Amino acid sequence: MTAVLLDGKQLAQTMQAEIAAQTAELLRTRGLRPGLAAVLVGEDPASQIYVRNKRRACDKVGIASFLHELPAAVTELDLLALIARLNADPAVHGILVQLPLPPHINEAAVVDALSPFKDVDGFSPHSLGLLAAGRPRFLPCTPHGVLQLLVRNNIPVAGAHVVVIGRSNIVGKPLALILMQKGIDATVTVCHSRSKNLADWTRSADIVVAALGKARFLRADMVRPGAVVVDVGINRLPDGTLVGDVDFEAVRQVASAITPVPGGVGPMTITMLLYNTLQAARSV
Numbered sequence: 313m314t315a316v317l318l319d320g321k322q323l324a325q326t327m328q329a330e331i332a333a334q335t336a337e338l339l340r341t342r343g344l345r346p347g348l349a350a351v352l353v354g355e356d357p358a359s360q361i362y363v364r365n366k367r368r369a370c371d372k373v374g375i376a377s378f379l380h381e382l383p384a385a386v387t388e389l390d391l392l393a394l395i396a397r398l399n400a401d402p403a404v405h406g407i408l409v410q411l412p413l414p415p416h417i418n419e420a421a422v423v424d425a426l427s428p429f430k431d432v433d434g435f436s437p438h439s440l441g442l443l444a445a446g447r448p449r450f451l452p453c454t455p456h457g458v459l460q461l462l463v464r465n466n467i468p469v470a471g472a473h474v475v476v477i478g479r480s481n482i483v484g485k486p487l488a489l490i491l492m493q494k495g496i497d498a499t500v501t502v503c504h505s506r507s508k509n510l511a512d513w514t515r516s517a518d519i520v521v522a523a524l525g526k527a528r529f530l531r532a533d534m535v536r537p538g539a540v541v542v543d544v545g546i547n548r549l550p551d552g553t554l555v556g557d558v559d560f561e562a563v564r565q566v567a568s569a570i571t572p573v574p575g576g577v578g579p580m581t582i583t584m585l586l587y588n589t590l591q592a593a594r595s596v
């Protein structure tokens with residue numbers, strides 16, 4: 313068997329076209345242009361690229377983007393003051409604070425300061441609490457992208473056993489919460505670095521999601537023939553090659569469907585950020 317490719321690049325394009333149409337409609341009917349403020353602290357090159365890509369994506373779909381670049385030495389107080397201004401700014405519907413922040417800034421204090429109505433990354437305790445309570449407002453972007461990849465490729469999720477490898481607050485944990493929502497209805501197992509007999513769990517899965525950040529970790533013998541495999545990982549090898557957490561070439565021989573890296577989950581993350589920003593503007 314050779315797995316069907318779950319093409320995130322293609323789906324991201326389709327969904328961004330939908331978001332662009334809905335953004336234009338919002339402008340036409342209510343004179344409202346969604347706006348995303350990006351806060352970038354310091355000069356981390358990877359963060360600069362992420363923020364630039366997010367702003368480009370905003371431009372493409374007609375969402376206004378506002379960049380706030382602060383020096384690495386900015387005080388926490390000044391950063392919190394900026395967040396307060398953005399919380400109160402009616403042109404800003406979503407606020408994105410690019411993480412990580414410099415070590416002298418308390419990341420949790422900054423995330424906690426975001427208006428719950430503008431937390432389009434969905435990382436704040438408020439957003440995660442709503443999700444855990446079964447009435448989500450903003451779904452965190454990467455896990456939401458995983459869900460869309462499954463649903464829009466007609467992969468049955470209801471009743472499926474999904475094994476998520478990784479329990480981080482930005483991927484594994486919220487993904488598990490999303491998949492077990494009423495109406496999505498997966499049976500979810502979350503594995504992590506202290507899980508025993510990991511392969512026994514993964515082999516029992518209808519869908520395996522690898523989100524642990526270890527290059528080519530998931531081997532073919534860890535996957536039940538015919539299972540669906542989603543690779544969230546982004547790892548750079550010493551020679552510069554980008555690979556996921558799945559041994560792609562081997563696993564594609566046993567899986568029924570698989571996401572590539574790059575071009576799988578990655579492009580969906582930005583798309584869901586645009587989606588959340590549009591939702592934030594709509595609910596004003």
Ligand code: NAD
Nearest residue numbers: 454478479480483504505523524525544545546577578581
């Ligand atoms: P993290 O380091 O915060 O969490 C990793 C998780 O994996 C932890 O919960 C840990 O317990 C678990 N883990 C580590 N080693 C393990 C092992 N041997 N067996 C089982 N579980 C193990 O990472 P993260 O922020 O959740 O990111 C995970 C990966 O996803 C990274 O490669 C990251 O670059 C990538 N990522 C991709 C996107 C995207 O847009 N595609 C977004 C976020 C993260």
